[in-house]
Amino acid sequence: MSSVAHGVKTLGVVGAGQMGLGIAYVAALRAQIPSVLLCDANKTQLDKGVAFFESLLKKDVSKGKIKQEDADAARSRLFAVEGVESFARGQQGTPEMVIEAATENLPVKLKIFGSLATHLPLTTILATNTSSISVSKIASAAVPDGVKPGSPEAWQGPSRALGIHFFNPVPVMPLVELIPALQTSPEVLERAKAFAIACGKEITTSKDVPGFVSNRLLMPFINEAVMTLEKGIATKEDIDKTLRLGMAHKMGPLELADFIGLDTCLSIMETMFRETSDSKYRPAVLLGRMVDAGWTGKKSGRGFYEYK
Ligand code: CAA
Numbered sequence: 001m002s003s004v005a006h007g008v009k010t011l012g013v014v015g016a017g018q019m020g021l022g023i024a025y026v027a028a029l030r031a032q033i034p035s036v037l038l039c040d041a042n043k044t045q046l047d048k049g050v051a052f053f054e055s056l057l058k059k060d061v062s063k064g065k066i067k068q069e070d071a072d073a074a075r076s077r078l079f080a081v082e083g084v085e086s087f088a089r090g091q092q093g094t095p096e097m098v099i100e101a102a103t104e105n106l107p108v109k110l111k112i113f114g115s116l117a118t119h120l121p122l123t124t125i126l127a128t129n130t131s132s133i134s135v136s137k138i139a140s141a142a143v144p145d146g147v148k149p150g151s152p153e154a155w156q157g158p159s160r161a162l163g164i165h166f167f168n169p170v171p172v173m174p175l176v177e178l179i180p181a182l183q184t185s186p187e188v189l190e191r192a193k194a195f196a197i198a199c200g201k202e203i204t205t206s207k208d209v210p211g212f213v214s215n216r217l218l219m220p221f222i223n224e225a226v227m228t229l230e231k232g233i234a235t236k237e238d239i240d241k242t243l244r245l246g247m248a249h250k251m252g253p254l255e256l257a258d259f260i261g262l263d264t265c266l267s268i269m270e271t272m273f274r275e276t277s278d279s280k281y282r283p284a285v286l287l288g289r290m291v292d293a294g295w296t297g298k299k300s301g302r303g304f305y306e307y308k
Contacts (some may be wrong), residue, residue, distance in 0.1 A: 016049030022170025035092035101228035225253035258303035
């Protein structure tokens with residue numbers, strides 16, 4: 001257990017997709033953070049996120065996992081907001097922590113971190129849920145507009161940034177991987193640990209290397225399964241069955257790739273390959289072709305399998 005308090009009364013979550021929504025859910029329900037501000041620039045996505053949050057609560061109540069009053073309390077803690085600028089202006093208070101769970105794209109993340117740094121105090125912890133991008137690079141953008149390079153603010157900005165990596169589905173998977181950037185202060189890491197534990201999670205810590213521990217192990221495994229299929233060694237069903245029944249995995253690697261998103265798997269492999277030049281991270285050609293075809297897995301209705 002961390003002996004440091006997380007000190008989060010208001011949490012901002014940027015991105016109302018699967019991950020952001022799941023983070024908002026565990027923060028509101030398990031950690032009981034009084035105000036969870038869920039933000040997405042896309043209003044349709046935001047409405048979808050809130051509706052999914054409500055459906056998760058309903059399902060947990062109907063299964064007897066939580067009481068109706070706990071669900072009502074969790075719902076009352078969630079606030080939908082459209083832009084990160086509104087974090088600073090909201091009646092719910094200025095966030096002590098913001099977790100960015102936007103698309104896995106460096107320019108997008110740099111822009112969000114720059115904007116968060118400009119609109120929020122230097123004391124707000126800025127976390128990224130990236131699954132492979134350099135956290136030190138993202139942290140370097142956590143400097144308010146107009147700050148002089150080399151000034152105390154320019155050093156302090158990135159020191160409150162780190163990676164807090166949740167796993168999908170966030171309400172179900174018990175792990176959070178913490179990734180301190182080179183710049184992260186020890187106090188920020190301790191507070192992030194306390195926050196993850198309050199969300200009901202176990203924690204591990206990884207150095208800021210491409211893929212961290214989780215995807216350094218998982219993605220080459222998935223990629224090898226794609227190559228096994230590509231070479232015609234076995235059918236997709238048999239590849240998945242081998243791992244599910246032979247090794248007691250919850251999902252086979254191809255099923256899991258569909259679940260994660262083939263575009264996400266490809267982008268993680270590309271990051272690891274680009275940053276290390278190690279051929280063991282070279283993405284399978286078939287993985288790239290499937291993404292080219294728009295067969296990105298469960299979310300698009302087709303990946304290695306078809307989804308109705
Ligand atoms: N949100 C919330 N809860 C969900 C959910 C979601 N999206 N999907 C499933 N669940 C819940 C179900 O409601 C159910 O809850 P109960 O036990 O209370 O009934 C539970 O999960 C099990 O679901 P199902 O019975 O429908 O199906 P299942 O037993 O096949 O489990 C699964 C589904 C949880 C996804 C399971 O197959 C599993 O654990 N798969 C492996 C997932 C995994 O490896 N995730 C990590 C991916 S890597 C990653 O996220 C990081 C990265 O950087 C790429």
